[in-house]
Amino acid sequence: MEAILPADVCAGPAARPGDRPLCRGHVHVGGGDDRRGGDDHGTGDVCDHGAVSDTDVTRAPRSRTVALLTPALAVALTLAVMWILEIIDVPLDGELDGYGIRPRQVGGLDGVVFAPFLHAGFGHLIANTVPFAVLGGVIALGSSKHFAQVTIITGLIAGLGTWLTGQSNSIHLGASGLVFGYLLYLMTRGIFARNIAFLLGGVIAAVVYGGILWGVLPTNRGVSWQGHLFGAIGGIFAASSIHERKAAGAAKDPPQ
Numbered sequence: 001m002e003a004i005l006p007a008d009v010c011a012g013p014a015a016r017p018g019d020r021p022l023c024r025g026h027v028h029v030g031g032g033d034d035r036r037g038g039d040d041h042g043t044g045d046v047c048d049h050g051a052v053s054d055t056d057v058t059r060a061p062r063s064r065t066v067a068l069l070t071p072a073l074a075v076a077l078t079l080a081v082m083w084i085l086e087i088i089d090v091p092l093d094g095e096l097d098g099y100g101i102r103p104r105q106v107g108g109l110d111g112v113v114f115a116p117f118l119h120a121g122f123g124h125l126i127a128n129t130v131p132f133a134v135l136g137g138v139i140a141l142g143s144s145k146h147f148a149q150v151t152i153i154t155g156l157i158a159g160l161g162t163w164l165t166g167q168s169n170s171i172h173l174g175a176s177g178l179v180f181g182y183l184l185y186l187m188t189r190g191i192f193a194r195n196i197a198f199l200l201g202g203v204i205a206a207v208v209y210g211g212i213l214w215g216v217l218p219t220n221r222g223v224s225w226q227g228h229l230f231g232a233i234g235g236i237f238a239a240s241s242i243h244e245r246k247a248a249g250a251a252k253d254p255p256q
Contacts, residue, residue, distance in 0.1 A: 071141050081117055135186060151181075183212070
């Protein structure tokens, strides 16, 4: 969950001396004309398919394994960066958290890039790791390119939306804006792609993780609902921009 701690309830070490409160948040050979003579048995091509070596036999399953694991690598590397930064931040007494989003401050705009990788403690990071791995992994296994596109689009919209509307004198950070974006992308892509399999996948995602959508409402004090809300909007926008054009193009150019 992406959390925001107002000035009077912020807990934990300050990001920097004198800093504002911390807001936690946020995949024929051979064919030719080698004919059997002109006898009564007729003629025909002889196809030599060649011998299959042991290397060819073992290479196929290995290639399938690599093809399956490669898309998940992007998700794993992103999570690894988050964990490494949190470990580094322990001896720094939370100093890295100061690089989160500072609403309506020019100096806080760089937090749009840094905030998703920063967390206010391991509890916060663990809470984001599991849904990030599951939802991001589903997207990446379908297409590594789509995972990158959804991450960038959602991250920018969630970050800029939080920067514009977030609570003053606060710092927002965390990956849950991306988590909300991944969820809404999975829930809506079937609508834009006009794809039954995507629609069914969206229903499953909604059943498993739909409960977190209450986080887009300002119901819990200290929760950065802005990051959640704009992350969700970013996921819908990503689904539309990625899949709607493809669906429209497929409708115009039906297979021959």
